[in-house]
Amino acid sequence: MVTLKINNIEAVVPEGTTVLEAARKAGIYIPALCQHPKLTPFGGCRLCLVEIKGMPRPVTSCTTPAAEGMEVATTSPVIERLRRTVLELILSDHPNDCMVCEQAGSCTLQELAYEYGIRENRFEGERRKYARKDGNPFIERDLEKCIMCGRCVKICDEVQGVEAIEFGYRGFDAKICTPFEEDLDCEFCGQCVSVCPTGALTGKLWSKKGRQLGVREVDSTCPYCGTGCMLTYHVKDNEIVRVTSKEDGLNEGLLCVKGRFAYKYVNSPDRLRKPLIKKDGVFVETSWDDALDLIADKLKEVKAEHGPDAIAGLSSARCTNEENYAFQKFIRAAIGTNNVDHCARL
Amino acid sequence: MHNILVKVCMGTGGIAAGGDEVLAAFNKEIAEAGITASVEKKCSTHQVGCRGLCAKDVLVDVIINDRKVTYQHVRPEMVSRIVKEHILENVPVAELVAGDDYHNFHDKQFKVVLSDCGSIDPEDIDAYIAVEGYTSAQKVLGSMSPEETTDLIKRSGLRGRGGAGFPTGTKWEIAGKQVSDRKYIICNADEGDPGAFMDRSVIEGNPHAVIEGMIIGAYAIGAYKGYVYIRAEYPLAVERLRKALDDARRRNFLGKSIMGSGFDFDILVKLGAGAFVCGEETALIASIEGQRGMPRAKPPFPVYQGLWGKPTVINNVETLANVSYIVRKGAEWFASFGTEKSKGTKVFALTGKIKNSGLIEVPMGIPLRQIIYDIGGGIEGDRQFKAVQTGGPSGGCIPADLLDTPVDFESLAKVGSIVGSGGMVVLDETDCMVNIAKFFLEFTRGESCGKCVPCRIGTKRLLEILERITKGEGRPGDIELLENMSVDIKMASLCGLGQTAPNPVLSTIKYFRHEYEAHINDKKCPAGVCRDLLTYMVLPDACKGCGACLRACPAKAITGEKKKPHAIDPSVCIKCGACFDVCKFKAVKKE
Amino acid sequence: MAGLAAIFGSGAMTNSLREIEGMEVIFIIGSNTKETHPVIANRMIRAFRKGAKIIVADPRKIPMVKFSELFLRMRPGTDIALLNGMAHVIVRDGLQNDEFIADKTEGYEAWKKSLETYTPEYAETITGIPKDDIVSAARLYGGSRRAGIFYTMGITQHACGTDNVRAIANLATLTGNIGREFTGVNPLRGQNNVQGASDAACLPNVYPGYQKVDLPEVREKFEKAWGTALSPKAGLTATEMMNAAVEGKIKAMYIMGENPILTDPNMHHTVKALENIDFVVVQDIFLTETARYADVVLPAACAAEKDGTFSNTERRVQRVRKAVEPPGESRDDLSVILELAGRIGYDMNFTTPAEVLAEFGRVWPALAGIDYHRIAQRGLQWPCPTREHPGTEYLYKDGFPKGKVPFTPVSYIPAAEVPNAEFPFVLTTGRNLFQYHSGTMTRKVVPIEEHAGTPYVEISRADADRLKIKHDEMVKIRSRRGQIEVRARVTSRVSEGIIFIPMHYHEAAANMLTNDVLDPVVKIPEYKVCAVAIESV
The missing domain is CATH 3.30.70.20 (Alpha-Beta Plaits)
Structure with missing residues (x-):
C-alpha cells in the first residue's frame, strides 16, 4: 500500500494504482476522455493532467502510478487553463452538431464543454472531413466526431481480442481505421460503441429512435446464451430503442452482437398477436377464451381416454424459472404425468 | 620506396558526387602505372560536409610518406593527372588542391567522436583496432566492475547527445540497480531532424566506436541484448553497421562470453520506417515491439519499464561513440573540455546561409560567434547575420545580439533554444522569421503521431495562424494567441515532440516580434520573403x-x-x- | 448433465465466471466459446492477458485458438482418447494429486489400470493430435492446481456424451482441480435459461431441485406440497417423446417456446411424430416451423415483455423485467399456464411470478434464500439456503454431497456413424456468432440477417479443390436421413474430411442430416458426428 496526498486529502491505495484511480476512490473528480477502467492507460486526451510536487511539468494522472509520499493537486489555475485549451482544441475539430447527434445527453465531450462553458472557441480552423462509408448493418461510424481517444482500438484489442481497428496516418490526418484500410473483419460486439465518449460510434439501429427525453431504462437479463449478461433496455413509446449494459453487472458492461444489436425481434411484424385454431388445415384467429376452452377440453379428453401418460409437455430454456416451474407443475400435478422435458440437450 | 596512400571520400555524399568512379579511376591508373599504393576507401558524407561545402566533393587525400595533400572537386577525368604528376612525380596539382577555407574549417574544431571518422576505413575492423579500437571494452570487461564502469562515465560528466542532455552515467546507474531477468540497451539512430546527419556520419565513418560503446554500456547495466534502431533511409550506414556487427561477432567482441570475460551480449539492428516521432524513446520502444510508433506517457521511464516492460537504457549514437574514448583516455580527460555542467565536445550539423556548411565538432561552451565566423567562415555572400536556429524543429532562434552565448545545455536553454541533437541553421537578412517558424511547424505538424490532442490539433492550429499571417491575413491578437497556445501545447503535450514543437514560434516572437507585427499590422514582410505581402x-x-x-x-x-x-x-x-x-x-x- | 451430477453431485458449472480470471490454465474442449459465449470468452482473454495458459481441443480452428498456448486439433468424436491419453501422461509423470485422491476419491487403482493402453502414441492414432502436444497439454493441465475445464455441446452431443463427461471429470479428479476457487469443471450452458429450466425440473425424471421422481419419500413431499397425487414413474425425454409419438403412444402435446422441428435431430422423424399426434398446442412468439403442425397456437410474450428470473450458467438467478407491452393479445406464458390449470380443475393459486419463485424456494432449499428484493441489483448464485446467505461462488468447498468422488473407467468407442465410401465426410454441427439456436429470434432481426442470413457449410481448401467446389458455390449434402443444399464456405477452420454446418437455418437445416442416435444415459442426440457425402450442384 502507498500513501499519498491528493488535494491535501490523504489516500491509501494498493501499489500500482494510478493517481487518477486513487483520486476517484477518494471521491475527487478529474475529467478524462481517453481513460477507461477496462483499458490500459493511454494518456492521449491530456484532460486528466495534475500537478505533482517535485515534477517539472503537469503529468497525466491516468498514467502516473501513485507513489509513497506523493503530493498531488488535481486542480490549479494552470491546470484548468490547460484543460480548457485542450477542450477548445478538440472542439475546434469537431462538428459540434449536438442538436442532431445520436449521443447528445450521454456524450462525455458535450458534458465537458458544458462544464467548462465553452461557447466561444479561440481556435477555429480546418476540420477533418470524411465521407461516411461503411458496409456494416450494426455500427455507425462518424469519423468527424472522433476525438482519437483510442478507447475503441484498445477495447477491440485488449478486451475483445479482435484487433479489427487501428490508428492510421499521422498528426492531424490521423484516424481510426482498419489495418491498411482493408475490409472490416469484425465481430460487431459493439464494445467500441459502448466505450466511445462521443457520437463517433453509435448503433445503426438507434438512429432517430430517441435519446434521453421520454426514454425509460429497464434493467433485465439477456435472452440469448447462458452467460446471462445484464442489459438495459432503453424504451420509448413501447418500443426498445437501444440496448446497453451497466458496468456493475456480472458482464461488466460487455455484450456480444446478439445481446447488443439483436433486439428487434421484439417488435417484428411477424409476431403472433392472436390465438389461432386450425380449422380444415388453416389457422383461424380466435379468442383466448375459446382457445383455452378447447385446450382444456382436449387435454381432459385424452387423459380420460388414454391416461395421463399419453400427454407430453415440452418447455423451453428461453422461458423464465417461474414459467418453467409452473409448466412442470401443470404437467405433473394438473395432468398427472412426468412426460415433461425441455431443450437442454439440444 | 615511397609509402603512398590515397583516401577517397566514400560517404553518402562522396558516393553521390561520384566517389565510386573516382576510386575506380585511381585503382585503374595506379595499376596501369605499375606502382604500389594501397587504395583505401575513406568515409562518409560528414566528411564532405565537414571539409567545407558538400559541393567540394569528391575529396581525396593523397598521402606520401605522411605528407597529406587534399584535393577537392575530384572527378574521374582528373585522376590520371593526379596520379601522373603527384604520385609519380611528387608534384601536387596545385589548382586542384583544397584551399585555406578547407583548412580553417578543420583547424578550429576539436574532435573526439569524429577523431577517427574520415581517416579509417569503416568497413575494416582491423583499421579500428589499429587505432586502439576495442581496447576500452577489453579493459572494462577484463578489469572493471559494472559499478566502476558506471562511475567512470558519471565522473566524465557525459550527458545524452540526443537532445535532453540527461547525464548518461546516472541513467546507467539507475538501470544497473534495477533487478530484472532481462535488460536492454538501445542505440537510438533514428535521426530525424531536417538537415541533421551527425548520427549517420558517425555510423558510416566509424561504426565500431558505437558498437564498443554499446558493449561497455551493456556491461555496466547488465543488458544481455542491444538494439540499434536506425532509419531505413540510411542504407549505407545500415550496411556498414551490419558488416561491423558481423566482424565484431567473428572476433568475439559480441556473442557468448565476450573476449573470454563470461559476459554475453549481442546487438540486433532494427530499421525505422521514417517516422520522426520514433526518435522519441517510448515511441521507439513501441516500434521495436512491433506496434505503431506512438509515445507512451512517462513516468514510468524506460530505465524502469522499457522494452517489453523491462529496464532499458536508450542512448544516442554520439553519446555511445564518446564512451570508448572516455574509457581509453579517462574521465578527467573528457571532463577537461566543456563547461562546468556540459562536458566534452558536441557535433553539430552547420547549415543554412553559411560559407562552410558541414559537420563540425567543438568543445562545449564555445561561443556561437566562433562557430559561425571562425569555423563556418561567416555568412554567405557576406550578407548580414540575422539568427541561428539550433536544436532542429524543437529548438529556437538566437538573434545577433546573443551571438556570444556559449554553446552548452544550460546557456542555450537560457536564451530559449536547445542543443538538441545538434542542428544549427544560420539565417541571414533575407530570411523571414515568421516564415522560418512556419517551416518548422509544417514539419512538426506532419510528424505528430496524432495521439495527444495538444500536439495533433495544436500544431495544426499554430500552423494555420502562421499561414494566415504570412498571407497578410493576420489579425490583431494573433501574436498573443500564438504565445498562449504555444505555452499550453508545451505544457500539455505527451512527448518531447509536442513539448518542444512551439519553440520556433516562441523564440521568433521573443526576438523578432517586430517582424510579426509588420506582417499583421502593416501587411509587409520585412525580409521580402512572404510573396503575398510583396x-x-x-x-x-x-x-x-x-x-x-x-x-x-x-x-x-x-x-x-x-x-x-x-x-x-x-x-x-x-x-x-x-x-x-x-x-x-x-x-x-x-x- | 446427468453425467457430471452422478460423479460430483451437481451437473452445473462448479466455478463462477469471475474465477476464470484467476485461473492459471484454461482447458477448452468442445466449446466454441468466442462465438457461443462471447462474453465468457472476454473473461478468458482477460485471463490470457494476465498470463493464463489456454489449451483448446476442437476439430475446428475456432477463434479462441488465437489465444491458445496449445491447439489440439482432434478428429470429431475422439475426446475420450485425448482425455484418457492426457490422464495417462499425468499418471506416468507423477503429476496426480495424491492427497486429493487419497482423501476424496474412490476406484483410483482400477481406473489407473484402464489407462494403460492410452499412451500418447495410441491417442495420436485415434485423435490425430501429435503425441508431443498431448504430452504438453497433460503437463500443462496436470502441472497446475488452478486449472479450469470448460466444455459445451461438443462434449455432450455424442452417443458417448456421458462417457466424455466422465473422462473430463476423471481428469479433474486426478489432479484435484475441483472444489476450490479458480479451479473446476464447467459445462457452459448454451441457452439463457437451460440452468433454470433444469432446476425447475422441466425434466422427466426429477422434481424441482433434481429430486428424483422415483423415490417415494420425495414424491410424498411433493404430493403434500402440491396437494395432489403424482405419477411415480419417470417420464419421457424430448427425443423419446417423438419416438413414442411415431409409435402412436402420445395423443396430445403441449409445446411452450420450443421448436423441435429445427432443433431435434433427423427432421423427417420429428415431422412424422408431430403429424401423428392428435392434438398439438404450441405457445410461442412467432409462428415457428413447429407451430405450423399445431392445432392451437397461442401468442406468447417475449423476454422483454414479462417479469421473472433466469438462472445463468454459473447458477446465478437474475431478474428479467418487463420493458414493453406484448403485441396484440399475446400474453406471458405464466398467466396462460395458470389459467389453463384452473380450467382443467387444478388451481395453482399464484398471482405473481414472485410467488412462484417463493414456492420454488420452499420445495428446494438451494433457492430458499433468493427473492426478488435481494436480486434487484445483482443476481445470487445457488445454493443460497437462507435470506442472509451470500450465494455460492464455487461448488464443493465443503466436500462432495455423495461422499467420495468415483473414478469411472471409460473407453474410446468410435462414433455411431463413421465415414465410408458412400458418405466419406464427417459432418459436425453447431452455432455461429450471429445467429441463435433455431433462429426464431435472431432471424427476425434485419441487421443480423443482412450480415449472417445465409446458410453455409465450412469445407477445407483441400477437399474443395479435390471436389472442384468453389467458394460461395451451392453444394448438395446427403446423409442416410436426408439432404440439403447450401453454399460452400472454403476455410482453414475445418480440416480435411470434416465439414461444419451451423444449425440455425431452416432453409438448409443441418438436422435434416444429423443422426438421432442417443447417448444411452442422458438421451442426448449425436449432433456432433454423422457421415455425409458432399457434391456440387
Missing part, C-alpha cells in the same frame, strides 16, 4: 526603359515604351520576382 514597383528615376523586365514578366504585368520608364500593374503582377532579378539598373523595388 509589391514590386519600378522606380521611374532609375528605369532606363530597356525592356528586359517587360520581356521577363510571365504575367504580362509590365507595360512601357522603349527608353521610357516602365510600370508594373499590381493587379496583374504574380510577384514572381523575375523583373527584380533581370533589372541591371536596380530600378525594380520590392517591399
Whole structure:
C-alpha cells in the first residue's frame, strides 16, 4: 500500500494504482476522455493532467502510478487553463452538431464543454472531413466526431481480442481505421460503441429512435446464451430503442452482437398477436377464451381416454424459472404425468 | 620506396558526387602505372560536409610518406593527372588542391567522436583496432566492475547527445540497480531532424566506436541484448553497421562470453520506417515491439519499464561513440573540455546561409560567434547575420545580439533554444522569421503521431495562424494567441515532440516580434520573403526603359515604351520576382 | 448433465465466471466459446492477458485458438482418447494429486489400470493430435492446481456424451482441480435459461431441485406440497417423446417456446411424430416451423415483455423485467399456464411470478434464500439456503454431497456413424456468432440477417479443390436421413474430411442430416458426428 496526498486529502491505495484511480476512490473528480477502467492507460486526451510536487511539468494522472509520499493537486489555475485549451482544441475539430447527434445527453465531450462553458472557441480552423462509408448493418461510424481517444482500438484489442481497428496516418490526418484500410473483419460486439465518449460510434439501429427525453431504462437479463449478461433496455413509446449494459453487472458492461444489436425481434411484424385454431388445415384467429376452452377440453379428453401418460409437455430454456416451474407443475400435478422435458440437450 | 596512400571520400555524399568512379579511376591508373599504393576507401558524407561545402566533393587525400595533400572537386577525368604528376612525380596539382577555407574549417574544431571518422576505413575492423579500437571494452570487461564502469562515465560528466542532455552515467546507474531477468540497451539512430546527419556520419565513418560503446554500456547495466534502431533511409550506414556487427561477432567482441570475460551480449539492428516521432524513446520502444510508433506517457521511464516492460537504457549514437574514448583516455580527460555542467565536445550539423556548411565538432561552451565566423567562415555572400536556429524543429532562434552565448545545455536553454541533437541553421537578412517558424511547424505538424490532442490539433492550429499571417491575413491578437497556445501545447503535450514543437514560434516572437507585427499590422514582410505581402514597383528615376523586365514578366504585368520608364500593374503582377532579378539598373523595388 | 451430477453431485458449472480470471490454465474442449459465449470468452482473454495458459481441443480452428498456448486439433468424436491419453501422461509423470485422491476419491487403482493402453502414441492414432502436444497439454493441465475445464455441446452431443463427461471429470479428479476457487469443471450452458429450466425440473425424471421422481419419500413431499397425487414413474425425454409419438403412444402435446422441428435431430422423424399426434398446442412468439403442425397456437410474450428470473450458467438467478407491452393479445406464458390449470380443475393459486419463485424456494432449499428484493441489483448464485446467505461462488468447498468422488473407467468407442465410401465426410454441427439456436429470434432481426442470413457449410481448401467446389458455390449434402443444399464456405477452420454446418437455418437445416442416435444415459442426440457425402450442384 502507498500513501499519498491528493488535494491535501490523504489516500491509501494498493501499489500500482494510478493517481487518477486513487483520486476517484477518494471521491475527487478529474475529467478524462481517453481513460477507461477496462483499458490500459493511454494518456492521449491530456484532460486528466495534475500537478505533482517535485515534477517539472503537469503529468497525466491516468498514467502516473501513485507513489509513497506523493503530493498531488488535481486542480490549479494552470491546470484548468490547460484543460480548457485542450477542450477548445478538440472542439475546434469537431462538428459540434449536438442538436442532431445520436449521443447528445450521454456524450462525455458535450458534458465537458458544458462544464467548462465553452461557447466561444479561440481556435477555429480546418476540420477533418470524411465521407461516411461503411458496409456494416450494426455500427455507425462518424469519423468527424472522433476525438482519437483510442478507447475503441484498445477495447477491440485488449478486451475483445479482435484487433479489427487501428490508428492510421499521422498528426492531424490521423484516424481510426482498419489495418491498411482493408475490409472490416469484425465481430460487431459493439464494445467500441459502448466505450466511445462521443457520437463517433453509435448503433445503426438507434438512429432517430430517441435519446434521453421520454426514454425509460429497464434493467433485465439477456435472452440469448447462458452467460446471462445484464442489459438495459432503453424504451420509448413501447418500443426498445437501444440496448446497453451497466458496468456493475456480472458482464461488466460487455455484450456480444446478439445481446447488443439483436433486439428487434421484439417488435417484428411477424409476431403472433392472436390465438389461432386450425380449422380444415388453416389457422383461424380466435379468442383466448375459446382457445383455452378447447385446450382444456382436449387435454381432459385424452387423459380420460388414454391416461395421463399419453400427454407430453415440452418447455423451453428461453422461458423464465417461474414459467418453467409452473409448466412442470401443470404437467405433473394438473395432468398427472412426468412426460415433461425441455431443450437442454439440444 | 615511397609509402603512398590515397583516401577517397566514400560517404553518402562522396558516393553521390561520384566517389565510386573516382576510386575506380585511381585503382585503374595506379595499376596501369605499375606502382604500389594501397587504395583505401575513406568515409562518409560528414566528411564532405565537414571539409567545407558538400559541393567540394569528391575529396581525396593523397598521402606520401605522411605528407597529406587534399584535393577537392575530384572527378574521374582528373585522376590520371593526379596520379601522373603527384604520385609519380611528387608534384601536387596545385589548382586542384583544397584551399585555406578547407583548412580553417578543420583547424578550429576539436574532435573526439569524429577523431577517427574520415581517416579509417569503416568497413575494416582491423583499421579500428589499429587505432586502439576495442581496447576500452577489453579493459572494462577484463578489469572493471559494472559499478566502476558506471562511475567512470558519471565522473566524465557525459550527458545524452540526443537532445535532453540527461547525464548518461546516472541513467546507467539507475538501470544497473534495477533487478530484472532481462535488460536492454538501445542505440537510438533514428535521426530525424531536417538537415541533421551527425548520427549517420558517425555510423558510416566509424561504426565500431558505437558498437564498443554499446558493449561497455551493456556491461555496466547488465543488458544481455542491444538494439540499434536506425532509419531505413540510411542504407549505407545500415550496411556498414551490419558488416561491423558481423566482424565484431567473428572476433568475439559480441556473442557468448565476450573476449573470454563470461559476459554475453549481442546487438540486433532494427530499421525505422521514417517516422520522426520514433526518435522519441517510448515511441521507439513501441516500434521495436512491433506496434505503431506512438509515445507512451512517462513516468514510468524506460530505465524502469522499457522494452517489453523491462529496464532499458536508450542512448544516442554520439553519446555511445564518446564512451570508448572516455574509457581509453579517462574521465578527467573528457571532463577537461566543456563547461562546468556540459562536458566534452558536441557535433553539430552547420547549415543554412553559411560559407562552410558541414559537420563540425567543438568543445562545449564555445561561443556561437566562433562557430559561425571562425569555423563556418561567416555568412554567405557576406550578407548580414540575422539568427541561428539550433536544436532542429524543437529548438529556437538566437538573434545577433546573443551571438556570444556559449554553446552548452544550460546557456542555450537560457536564451530559449536547445542543443538538441545538434542542428544549427544560420539565417541571414533575407530570411523571414515568421516564415522560418512556419517551416518548422509544417514539419512538426506532419510528424505528430496524432495521439495527444495538444500536439495533433495544436500544431495544426499554430500552423494555420502562421499561414494566415504570412498571407497578410493576420489579425490583431494573433501574436498573443500564438504565445498562449504555444505555452499550453508545451505544457500539455505527451512527448518531447509536442513539448518542444512551439519553440520556433516562441523564440521568433521573443526576438523578432517586430517582424510579426509588420506582417499583421502593416501587411509587409520585412525580409521580402512572404510573396503575398510583396509589391514590386519600378522606380521611374532609375528605369532606363530597356525592356528586359517587360520581356521577363510571365504575367504580362509590365507595360512601357522603349527608353521610357516602365510600370508594373499590381493587379496583374504574380510577384514572381523575375523583373527584380533581370533589372541591371536596380530600378525594380520590392517591399 | 446427468453425467457430471452422478460423479460430483451437481451437473452445473462448479466455478463462477469471475474465477476464470484467476485461473492459471484454461482447458477448452468442445466449446466454441468466442462465438457461443462471447462474453465468457472476454473473461478468458482477460485471463490470457494476465498470463493464463489456454489449451483448446476442437476439430475446428475456432477463434479462441488465437489465444491458445496449445491447439489440439482432434478428429470429431475422439475426446475420450485425448482425455484418457492426457490422464495417462499425468499418471506416468507423477503429476496426480495424491492427497486429493487419497482423501476424496474412490476406484483410483482400477481406473489407473484402464489407462494403460492410452499412451500418447495410441491417442495420436485415434485423435490425430501429435503425441508431443498431448504430452504438453497433460503437463500443462496436470502441472497446475488452478486449472479450469470448460466444455459445451461438443462434449455432450455424442452417443458417448456421458462417457466424455466422465473422462473430463476423471481428469479433474486426478489432479484435484475441483472444489476450490479458480479451479473446476464447467459445462457452459448454451441457452439463457437451460440452468433454470433444469432446476425447475422441466425434466422427466426429477422434481424441482433434481429430486428424483422415483423415490417415494420425495414424491410424498411433493404430493403434500402440491396437494395432489403424482405419477411415480419417470417420464419421457424430448427425443423419446417423438419416438413414442411415431409409435402412436402420445395423443396430445403441449409445446411452450420450443421448436423441435429445427432443433431435434433427423427432421423427417420429428415431422412424422408431430403429424401423428392428435392434438398439438404450441405457445410461442412467432409462428415457428413447429407451430405450423399445431392445432392451437397461442401468442406468447417475449423476454422483454414479462417479469421473472433466469438462472445463468454459473447458477446465478437474475431478474428479467418487463420493458414493453406484448403485441396484440399475446400474453406471458405464466398467466396462460395458470389459467389453463384452473380450467382443467387444478388451481395453482399464484398471482405473481414472485410467488412462484417463493414456492420454488420452499420445495428446494438451494433457492430458499433468493427473492426478488435481494436480486434487484445483482443476481445470487445457488445454493443460497437462507435470506442472509451470500450465494455460492464455487461448488464443493465443503466436500462432495455423495461422499467420495468415483473414478469411472471409460473407453474410446468410435462414433455411431463413421465415414465410408458412400458418405466419406464427417459432418459436425453447431452455432455461429450471429445467429441463435433455431433462429426464431435472431432471424427476425434485419441487421443480423443482412450480415449472417445465409446458410453455409465450412469445407477445407483441400477437399474443395479435390471436389472442384468453389467458394460461395451451392453444394448438395446427403446423409442416410436426408439432404440439403447450401453454399460452400472454403476455410482453414475445418480440416480435411470434416465439414461444419451451423444449425440455425431452416432453409438448409443441418438436422435434416444429423443422426438421432442417443447417448444411452442422458438421451442426448449425436449432433456432433454423422457421415455425409458432399457434391456440387
